[in-house]
C-alpha cells in the first residue's frame with residue numbers, strides 16, 4: 001500500500017535521506033526508530049506530502065505522492081499546536097471530514113463515535129485547553145480515526161505525556177489498529193515502545209539516512225503491558241533494536257502541523273464550527 005523508492009532529501013547542502021527504500025503492507029503497523037537526526041520526521045513529512053523530497057518516489061495505493069494525499073492522517077507529538085483552541089473538541093474532530101464531503105449530521109456522528117472509541121464520549125462540548133495533555137492527544141487520535149484514512153502517520157505521538165498515559169495510548173493505538181485494520185507508520189524514540197506496538201520495527205541509520213534493518217516482531221497480537229514485556233522474544237528484540245540504533249548513531253555498519261487529513265483549505269472563521 002505504501003512504497004518508498006530511493007528517497008533522497010537534502011536541506012541545503014545537508015543530505016538527510018539518501019536512497020531510502022521501504023514497503024509497508026496493507027494493515028501493517030510499522031515502528032520507525034533510529035538515532036536522533038537520522039531523518040525519521042523528514043521521512044514522515046515526505047510521506048505526508050508536507051515537504052517535497054529532492055529525489056526518489058513515494059507511492060500510496062498506486063498513486064505517486066505529490067502534495068498532501070486525501071487518504072492520510074497525521075498525529076504529531078505536539079497536540080497543543082495541532083488542535084484548534086477556539087473550536088470545541090467535537091468540532092476539532094469533525095473538521096477534516098469536510099474534505100470527504102460529509103454532511104453536518106454525518107460529521108457530528110462520526111466525531112462522536114471516534115471520541116467514544118478513545119474514551120472521550122462526554123468531552124465533545126469542551127475546548128482542548130480544558131483537557132489534560134493525554135486527553136488532548138486522545139482528541140488528536142480521535143480526529144485521525146474519524147477521518148478513516150488508509151494510512152495513519154504518527155510522529156512521536158506519546159512523547160509529551162506521562163508514563164502511565166503513554167502506556168494507555170499505546171494500548172489504544174493497538175486496539176484501533178486491530179479493530180480497524182488501519183495501516184500505521186509510527187515514529188518513536190522509545191525502543192521498548194517500537195517493539196511493543198509494532199508488527200515490524202524498521203531501524204534507520206544516520207549518514208547516510210536509509211534503512212539499516214527491518215525486524216519482524218514475532219509476538220502474539222494480543223499484547224499486555226506487563227506480560228508482553230516479560231516475554232523472551234520481547235527482551236531479545238529490544239536488545240537487538242537497541243544495538244542497531246546505537247550502531248546507526250556511530251555510523252557502525254552502515255523522519256505544527258496540519259490537522260488530520262491534511263490542510264484545512266480556505267475556511268472562513270464562521271465556517272469552522274459544526
Ligand SMILES: Nc1ncnc2c1ncn2[C@@H]1O[C@H](COP(=O)(O)OP(=O)(O)OP(=O)(O)O)[C@@H](O)[C@H]1O
Pocket residue numbers: 011016034035036037038039040041042043189255
Ligand atoms: N526544515 C529544516 N531545515 C533544515 N534542516 C532541517 C530541517 N528539518 C530537519 N532538519 C535537519 O535534518 C536532520 C534530520 O532531522 P529530522 O527531524 O528528520 O530527524 P529525526 O530523526 O526525526 O530527529 P529526532 O529523532 O531528533 O526527532 C537534522 O540534522 C535536522 O537538523
